[in-house]
Amino acid sequence: MNQENFKTLFDLVVIGAGAAGMMCAATAGQRGKRVLLIDHATKLAEKIRISGGGRCNFTNLYASPQNFLSENPHFCKSALSRYTPQDFLSLVKRYKIAFHEKHKGQLFCDDSAEDIIRMLKSECDLGKVEWRMPCSVQSLTKAESGFQIQTDQGLVKSKNVVVATGGLSIPKIGATDFSFRIAKEFQLKVIEPRPALVPLTFDASSWEPFVPLSGISLEVDIDTGEKKNKAVFREDLLFTHRGLSGPAVLQISSFWQSGQVIRVNLLPEIDLAQDLIDAKSTTKKNLSNYLAAFLPARLVDGLLLAHGFDGALRIADMQDKRLRLLGEKLNRWELLPNGSEGYRKAEVTRGGVDTRELSQQNMMVKQVPGLYFIGEAVDVTGWLGGFNFQWAWASGAAAGASI
Numbered sequence: 238m239n240q241e242n243f244k245t246l247f248d249l250v251v252i253g254a255g256a257a258g259m260m261c262a263a264t265a266g267q268r269g270k271r272v273l274l275i276d277h278a279t280k281l282a283e284k285i286r287i288s289g290g291g292r293c294n295f296t297n298l299y300a301s302p303q304n305f306l307s308e309n310p311h312f313c314k315s316a317l318s319r320y321t322p323q324d325f326l327s328l329v330k331r332y333k334i335a336f337h338e339k340h341k342g343q344l345f346c347d348d349s350a351e352d353i354i355r356m357l358k359s360e361c362d363l364g365k366v367e368w369r370m371p372c373s374v375q376s377l378t379k380a381e382s383g384f385q386i387q388t389d390q391g392l393v394k395s396k397n398v399v400v401a402t403g404g405l406s407i408p409k410i411g412a413t414d415f416s417f418r419i420a421k422e423f424q425l426k427v428i429e430p431r432p433a434l435v436p437l438t439f440d441a442s443s444w445e446p447f448v449p450l451s452g453i454s455l456e457v458d459i460d461t462g463e464k465k466n467k468a469v470f471r472e473d474l475l476f477t478h479r480g481l482s483g484p485a486v487l488q489i490s491s492f493w494q495s496g497q498v499i500r501v502n503l504l505p506e507i508d509l510a511q512d513l514i515d516a517k518s519t520t521k522k523n524l525s526n527y528l529a530a531f532l533p534a535r536l537v538d539g540l541l542l543a544h545g546f547d548g549a550l551r552i553a554d555m556q557d558k559r560l561r562l563l564g565e566k567l568n569r570w571e572l573l574p575n576g577s578e579g580y581r582k583a584e585v586t587r588g589g590v591d592t593r594e595l596s597q598q599n600m601m602v603k604q605v606p607g608l609y610f611i612g613e614a615v616d617v618t619g620w621l622g623g624f625n626f627q628w629a630w631a632s633g634a635a636a637g638a639s640i
């Protein structure tokens with residue numbers, strides 16, 4: 238990549254060549270701005286490459302502000318409405334990238350996430366974006382007109398700087414706290430970052446009865462048990478050795494706070510207590526065999542054991558009180574996670590640069606003209622399902638279009 242022109246003045250330096258950074262650089266470059274993209278990684282856009290199981294769930298057809306978490310839920314509206322899933326889809330179609338809808342509006346590449354990386358790189362090339370990669374940024378300071386960026390390849394000057402270095406998830410592929418450090422250096426508030434879209438764990442002794450269920454997956458309703466502002470998701474749940482995972486748990490993990498229970502309905506279409514009481518007069522089956530019509534047999538046996546029920550008992554011989562208790566356990570199973578798998582496994586970071594510090598039109602820091610934060614670095618976190626990339630594209634395009 239081009240190593241020339243260190244001391245010349247750029248219109249824009251984007252730090253972080255991930256999803257948001259490349260979108261921003263391409264947008265500004267194609268508007269005739271002189272843009273430099275800096276990234277410390279040796280390989281371009283690793284997070285896009287590994288996303289969506291290697292096929293990149295690049296947007297969601299139904300993305301709307303309700304699909305995002307933030308201390309300031311209105312903030313994302315402007316950028317999302319000006320760069321929509323259809324806008325990104327037009328780009329994907331222009332590059333003839335084959336894609337499909339998996340479900341619930343989630344669009345994936347047919348072949349590989351590499352197609353999206355190549356497309357964004359080509360868009361940057363169209364905008365004559367210059368690159369420093371791998372290149373580490375040592376400091377970012379405000380100068381009289383613009384900014385000075387000290388890198389391990391020399392000093393760079395720019396009228397504008399966009400920080401697009403993402404969140405803390407998956408440090409082994411290059412995630413750092415750079416964006417939060419820079420925000421703090423410029424005295425900006427940062428909403429405490431924490432892992433989100435992440436498997437939840439339980440203490441070893443309370444989870445022991447469920448360890449044999451590891452590998453079982455089923456569709457459930459899941460919520461945080463809160464009465465107000467309750468989020469409920471119907472998605473697949475996966476039992477693991479250390480706890481719970483799968484889309485249902487990843488979704489609820491973004492809402493979950495330490496000390497809070499999560500509530501799982503293993504039979505969302507059935508009022509089990511009522512069904513069991515009604516079945517007393519119509520079935521000769523025992524509990525295990527009866528429940529095996531609704532749930533995998535291994536799960537039934539494991540759950541009955543864990544909750545202290547004898548699967549060999551005939552339903553007809555059981556007291557209504559016991560059947561109600563079993564209904565409660567399976568329809569409203571309350572679990573108290575002791576934590577999560579952390580940034581090692583989290584798909585995103587919740588929290589980040591406080592949106593009240595930024596213009597919702599273009600992501601510029603209100604108190605520091607010319608400095609911008611975009612993408613996951615900002616306190617806007619999407620649900621699972623292509624929403625986080627849509628935020629990366631929309632916030633990147635908003636900043637790139639305003640420079």
Ligand code: FDA
Nearest residue numbers: 253255256257277288289294402403415612613623625626
């Ligand atoms: P992103 O992380 O993409 O880019 C940040 C860039 O900054 C990186 O290139 C990094 O190397 C660079 N950087 C970091 N620190 C630096 C420093 N100090 N100096 C220089 N450069 C630095 N979302 C979705 O919508 N659909 C999906 O299918 C998936 N799937 C998925 C799977 C997995 C396993 C993960 C971990 C995440 C996802 N996501 C996802 C989330 C999505 O990948 C994420 O939200 C976006 O990539 C965020 O885009 P950003 O550009 O903000 O950060």
